[in-house]
Structures are given as C-alpha cells and as structure tokens.
Amino acid sequence: MSINQAVQSLSARVQELKPIIETEEATKTAFIIPFISTVLGYDVTDPREVIPEYTADVGVKKGEKVDFAIKSGDDFRFLIECKKIGEPLNISHANQLVRYFNVTDTEFAILTNGEVYEFYAQLDAANRMDEKPFMTLDLSNVDARIFPHLEMCTKSKFDFETIVASAEQLKYISEIRKVLSTQFKEPDAEWVKLIAARVTTRRMTAQNLETFTKLVETAQSQFLKDEANRRLRSAQDFDDVSTAVEKSPVEEKQVEENVVSDGVVTTEEELQAYSIIKAICCADVPVADIALRDAKSYCAILFQDNNRKPIARLYFDRRVPRIGIFGEEKSEQYFDLETVEDIYQHADLLRKRCQILKAE
Numbered sequence: 001m002s003i004n005q006a007v008q009s010l011s012a013r014v015q016e017l018k019p020i021i022e023t024e025e026a027t028k029t030a031f032i033i034p035f036i037s038t039v040l041g042y043d044v045t046d047p048r049e050v051i052p053e054y055t056a057d058v059g060v061k062k063g064e065k066v067d068f069a070i071k072s073g074d075d076f077r078f079l080i081e082c083k084k085i086g087e088p089l090n091i092s093h094a095n096q097l098v099r100y101f102n103v104t105d106t107e108f109a110i111l112t113n114g115e116v117y118e119f120y121a122q123l124d125a126a127n128r129m130d131e132k133p134f135m136t137l138d139l140s141n142v143d144a145r146i147f148p149h150l151e152m153c154t155k156s157k158f159d160f161e162t163i164v165a166s167a168e169q170l171k172y173i174s175e176i177r178k179v180l181s182t183q184f185k186e187p188d189a190e191w192v193k194l195i196a197a198r199v200t201t202r203r204m205t206a207q208n209l210e211t212f213t214k215l216v217e218t219a220q221s222q223f224l225k226d227e228a229n230r231r232l233r234s235a236q237d238f239d240d241v242s243t244a245v246e247k248s249p250v251e252e253k254q255v256e257e258n259v260v261s262d263g264v265v266t267t268e269e270e271l272q273a274y275s276i277i278k279a280i281c282c283a284d285v286p287v288a289d290i291a292l293r294d295a296k297s298y299c300a301i302l303f304q305d306n307n308r309k310p311i312a313r314l315y316f317d318r319r320v321p322r323i324g325i326f327g328e329e330k331s332e333q334y335f336d337l338e339t340v341e342d343i344y345q346h347a348d349l350l351r352k353r354c355q356i357l358k359a360e
Helices: 002-021 024-039 094-103 144-151 161-183 188-198 206-246 249-262 267-279 340-359
Strands: 048-055 066-072 075-082 110-113 116-121 135-138 290-294 298-303 310-315 322-326 332-336
Touching: 002 024, 002 144, 002 340, 024 066, 024 075, 024 094, 024 116, 066 094, 075 094, 094 110, 135 144, 135 161, 144 161, 161 188, 206 340, 267 298, 267 310, 267 340, 298 340, 310 340, 322 340, 332 340
Parallel strands: 075 110
Antiparallel strands: 048 066, 066 075, 110 116, 116 135, 290 298, 298 310, 310 322, 322 332
C-alpha cells in the first residue's frame, strides 16, 4: 500500500468512527495505533520497535510517561503524545513530551489527537523541542503535497539528514504561507508601506496609509480572483478538449434532443457556476469526475455523475439565486449568492464534500 493510499484509508476510518469515540484510549486504539502501523510502517506488536507508556530513567517527573516511543535498534525515532479525538492540540498541554524530548536522544516528536498529527523537531535550538511543528497531517483535510515528506518518516524510508533538511524547508514555508494569508485578509501598515513604496513616491501620511490600505486590499482580492479564473480557464480548456474528443456527432445530437424534449435549459449562469466548482474541486478530485445534471427545479453537480453522490445544487430559477452544498450525512447547507463568483466564498465546503465522496 502506498503512503497516499494508507493516509486516505485512515482518513476515511477517522471520519466514519470519530462520532463514537469518547476517550483517549479509544482514540489510540482506533486511529493512532493504525497510523503507526499502516502509515509509518512499524510493527506495533513488537516492543523493540513500538513501546507504549514509555518511561525514561532520568530527567522527568516520577511516574510521568509518554504514550509511545518508536525505536530502531537502540535509537529513538519518534516520541508520540496522544490526546482524545477532537481535543485541540497545544504544545503547552504536552509538557511531558517536551521533557522526554529533552532527556532522550530522539530527534522527532509527534503530538496527535488521532485526526491531526503535528511533527516536531529541534531546528531552533539543539536538544530542545521546537514550539511549532514543521509538518501537520490533518486527516479531515489531507494535503497531498506533504506525502513525499511524510514518506521520509516511514520505517523503510527513514533518513535523519533528509528529514531534517525537509523539516526546515517545510517549517519556513508553512510560516511564510501563514504570514501571506494574514496579510491578504487584513494587511497591516508595514505590508501596505512595503507595497506602496514600489508604486508611489508619496509620503505615507495617515490619510495616504488609509487610502493605500484599501487599494492593497482591493488589488489582492482581484489578484486572487484572477488566479482562480486562470485556473478555471485551464480546467475548462481541458474539459472542452476532452468533450470534443470523446463525443461523436450522433451523441451531440442526442444531447440536444434531450434538452428540447424535457424542457430543461441550462443557463449561462449555471454553466459558469459549474466551471467555478470544477476549478475549486479539481485540487481534490479529477475534473472528469465532476458532472452537471440539470433538472427543472435545480441544477445538480454530481461526483462521477451519480445522483447518490451529490456535491452541490444550484437554485438559480428564483428571485435570489442560491447554492446548496452537501455535508457528511447528505445534509444540504444553503447560501444565497449575489453573483456567481460568490461561490468562491464556499470553496472550503465544496472541497471537503469532494474529499468525503472520494474517500467513500
């Protein structure tokens, strides 16, 4: 089983069993032990590799334990501290993990609640666990970009130097992305001044700063939409080429006849919304698996053209257009739309729905 298959399988298991897990011990049994076994590749039945309730000889409080220690021969590879599923992860609530990290010769630690796995190293100072993780695996929203880095941590591919180099890169990229995300949402004065200095020689008085703050916010918003539209056009071009190749003239005629016979007309707005949803969801599922099926009362967006696997419904034949987005139990959340582009505001829900359908 590949690393991505193992992660996707565990992700589906977490989403299925999460509602019935009530204790830390149940979390370990249902999710964390399978993670150690199927994702990291260690034999959880071999105490030479996986030591539960590990106690160090010196340097920690009496009776204090760490949930799991993973070893290879005499070398520690990971220390793992576990919390109950759903419990927020905070390094300040894992003091024993920090103390064990400092008194053992381990280089890496994992703090987890069974759904989110935070990987820590000692990049900032020798023999001291960093305050921030260098990598986070969230099984409710799996980012495929971390698979190569996660694979370096597995038993068969473990290489200390490679992981350290990767960890440093991941940590700083993650922090930079957080800074950019914050500045794109609410740019601070220093950010505005930095950009303004590239486009004007005006002195940044309080009034000019206020003016340029609004300009920067507008420009950044337009930039994000432009990038989304560029990606949308790429997805549309791919879809157009695929359609041109796959459909014969006879099939085209049959489609046209069906539209006329059932009285359903797919509007330009619905087609635009369909294209936007494809652009959003193509990060999680193939574009070809996102289908449109129109009806008189709504326009359905389906996964693999299966009406039992709805992604969303478009209700555009009404005074205020709205979109209905499906959740885990096929419950539908409704959102009014001022413009078709407002669908981008609900990208997270659309992506999460696709991830659920893909895991089924």
